[in-house]
Amino acid sequence: MSSSDFRIERNVELSPETKEIAERELRETPERMREAIERLRELLKENDDLYFSDDDEILTIFLRPCKWYPESALALMRRLAEFRRDNAALLDDLVPEHEEEAFLRHKMANVMKGRDHKGRRVLIVSVGGTWDPKKVSADQLFRLFYLIHVASLLEPESQVRGCVVIMDYKDMGMAQVRAMSPSFSKRLLTFIQDAMPMRLKEVHFVNQPYVFNLVWALFKPFIREKLKNRIFFHGTKMSSLHKHLAPSHLPADYGGELPAIDYSGADWYPALNDAIQHINNWNTYGFRK
Structure with missing residues (x-):
């Protein structure tokens, strides 16, 4: 458990x-x-x-x-x-066990232990230097998101208050840019905008380098107005992020008052297995x- x-x-x-x-x-x-x-x-x-x-x-x-x-x-x-x-x-038939290694050994997808100041779950996606596309493909990355979302749908508080995503692009290079293909971008956005029964309240891009513009060019054509109005760009200015997410509920990694993150998807993996049925x-x- x-x-x-x-x-x-x-x-x-x-x-x-x-x-x-x-x-x-x-x-x-x-x-x-x-x-x-x-x-x-x-x-x-x-x-x-x-x-x-x-x-x-x-x-x-x-x-x-x-x-x-x-x-x-x-x-x-x-x-x-x-x-x-x-x-x-x-x-088809996707279960946590199929992506066990990605959850346990890699640190791309993490959920904050506590909720933000508005009671929302916060998903942190590290797709910069932390992500090695040779070890975890973009398709696998999508499968991680999908499994986390399926489990989170069980939470009544999250159903009402919704969720927030922090996309962290720190140390992103061309390997990550190449992995984010147009097909991946379209699939992810089709899912978020058409087929996800979770209220996505905000998406925050942080630590994005210049090469991020190449990724954004892939995503932008598929983003509709409703989602576009919920996306915010902060770069390395955490004070900008704090206008939306209170520092009292953020870890030190993002200029917050909570301890730096010392946990990962590996810690959440047992919770996913608890929801296996x-x-x-x-x-x-x-x-x-």
Whole structure:
């Protein structure tokens, strides 16, 4: 079992403050939840080419980012099914064990132990000099993101408050630039913008060198206005980052008041395995075969 610092906060009742956020931002009330869950169950029966569990937990995962509109949640399910079909070679039957070495021996994907000052999970992606594309391919990097996201969907607090991503490009060189192909860029952005049932609130680029412009040129054509408005560039100016993420909730690595990061994806790996039944179930969702 994972330690208390590295665990998926499943089956946790929303805090009073989070309930207020859910009602204000997501239209979430007990009556609306009941009605939306029942209606989405009916829609799934009518759309029998799709297969998703119809238990409350799974339906809520799709209804919250769609503000409890059942038709929108069904559309999200269909987009996820299309994405899984189009990327079957990468995602079919994917479990943490398949990327165990990348989690345990490499340090590209990490999740902060605590949440930020707004109660959001923070994913730190190190795609600069830390990343050796010869040892971990861009496809594997995407699979790491995907597995982390599937597990995080179990957290009610994260469903409501959303998540933040810090993309750290420190010491990025041409090896990393070459690894980020147009196909990788398009796949990642299609997933984020069309098929991810998690509320992505902000994306922060830090420590990006000049060669980052080559990467940005690949990503930019695929970024829609909604996501574009949530992307922020900081370079090495952590004071700029602090306008969005309070230093009191950031590690020293990013000019914060918390201790420097001394943990990695290896510490989170047991938490992913704790969620293995959910991950296995998730692998069955999509178009009926």
